[in-house]
Amino acid sequence: MPSLYIDGAWTEGAGQPAAFDVINPFDQSVVRTVDQAGERDVHAAVSAARAAFTGGEWPGRSAVERGALLTRVAELLVRDKESIARTETLDTGKTLAESRIDVDDVVAVFRYYAALAGQDAGRVVDTGNPTVLSRISYEPVGVCALITPWNYPLLQLSWKVAPALAAGNTVVIKPSEVTPLSSIKLVALLEEAGAPRGVVNLLLGDGPSAGAPLVSHPGVDMVSFTGGLATGQAIIRASADTVKKLAVELGGKNPNIVFDDVDLDTAVDYALTAVFLHSGQVCSAGARLILHDAIHDEFVAELAARAERIRLGNGLDPDSEVGPLVSAAHLAKVEAYVASAVDEGARLLTGGHRPDDPALAKGFFYRPTVFTECRRDMRVIREETFGPILTVERFTDEARAVELGNDTEYGLAGAVWTNDIGRAHRVSAALRHGTVWINDYHPYVPGAEWGGFKRSGNGRELGPTGLAEYREAKHIWHNTAPAPMRWFKG
Ligand code: NAD
Helix, strand or coil, X not given: CCCEEECCEXXXXXXCCCCEEEEXXXXXXXXXXXXXXXXXXXXXXXXXXXHHHHHCHHHHCCHHHHHHHHHHHHHHHHHCHHHHHHHHHHXXXXXXXXXXXXXXXXXXXHHHXXXXXXXCCEEEECCCCCCEEEEEEEEECCEEEEECCCCCHHHHHHHHHHHHHHCXXXXXXXXXXXXXXXXXXXXXXXXXXXXXXXXXXXXXXXXXXXXXXXXXCCCCCEEEEECCHHHHHHHHHHCCCCCCEEEEECCCCCEEEECCCCCHHHHHHHHHHHHHHHHHCCCCCCCEEEEEHHHHHHHHHHHHHHXXXXXXXXXXXXXXXXXXXXXXXXXXXXXXXHHHHHHCCCEEEECCCCCCCHXXXXXCCCCCEEEECCCXXXXXXXXXXXXXXXXXXXXXXXXXXXHHHHCCCCCCEEEEECCCHHHHHHHHHHCCXXXXXXXXXXXXXXXXXXXXCHHHEECCECHHHHHHCCEEEEEEEEECCCCCCCCCCC
């Protein structure tokens, strides 16, 4: 079965470069071989999206009608939930429980944008002149390239494709080459739901073969990208010549700040989930635990004891709490960060190695790892490890906690734990991060904006702003009583 989708048809593409294997990170078996797009396919997909946009059938439909298609997709996702969740687990290694939650979240995102699509068509502007009608209309940007990472393949795609289509754009999707399978399924559902020819296109392949030619293609009006900082920087540079509209969601190095007035059992529980969910492969992972001195020793002892009990295993096994890392290359990167932390003098409290269980030997597993006595200049504190590595720093007063929490080039997310309401709101206001949780970690809702300050990105996904990213505001000025103004007297 061909796996590229261009101009309303499934295709193998031009066949250059060759197809590639998608690997199950649990045992390195091949889940599926898929087609790889090259420059000719990129051009074909962008041309199809351009023709569909210019033809006007999709942008010309009412927003409510476009929303109806999104509702239909949500229904199909519910119908196929189990098979899609299974695919996501085979592809990413995450547990089936997590994959099911991802599908539920994706359904909620489609429903949210289905409802929002027709709610706000623009506004009338006061000109002070009753014979002039001045109004703002919201129009689609055009052809949008949607480029996604491997950690939440289906979820990240839904945050882009649902608002992009709701706004009337046509799209070319390029998922991560590491985890493309759920994106293939979603595109099949968009087709089944009735997306017109050319409105949705799918290219598979890596950055150099498929991503880079898409970003530099003059037929693309907007790039919405989620991924790493270095790739984001390359995309910003590559899009400069053609002055594309950009939305970039990049990495994070997220502080989880705990004061000494909280219930330790609960705070330890959340600190574990904050960082070790999905083996730490979460952009908003609470990888920097910033602890009040008074609770530090008791907290880290309990944390390490519980981290040692986390059950690693096959994502399809209901007893597994955490799956493997996504690839051999990513495992090597995580191992290198652990080595650097040890070299730079951090104290390894637990983990720091692959599991001993022979049943996990073929998978890219790594034990949950905790370092104490970390300093701000260490690589493991400054850089996004994107793995199951927790670093611990300590503070004695609020100002220092905030200073540490903001001492990062990133600004995606963070949390503060305290029962002092005033302090909770002072600290959450002072943290320069796009999301701040108070006495919680990780929850998000489709109606609330998501995105980063500083080098965590530009733009927002979700919420009304997540729709606005895919719209141009056009000012239409209508003089209903034109008469000569005689600026030039002759
Ligand atoms: P990545 O940057 O390696 O790849 C992301 C995507 O970009 C992939 O589809 C890849 O093929 C493509 N790509 C690579 N080079 C390209 C190029 N030159 N031009 C165009 N496309 C190119 O990221 P990843 O390793 O897949 O994902 C992990 C990263 O994603 C982490 O840094 C994580 O923090 C980030 N992330 C951020 C958010 C967020 O909401 N801010 C969410 C999830 C993941």
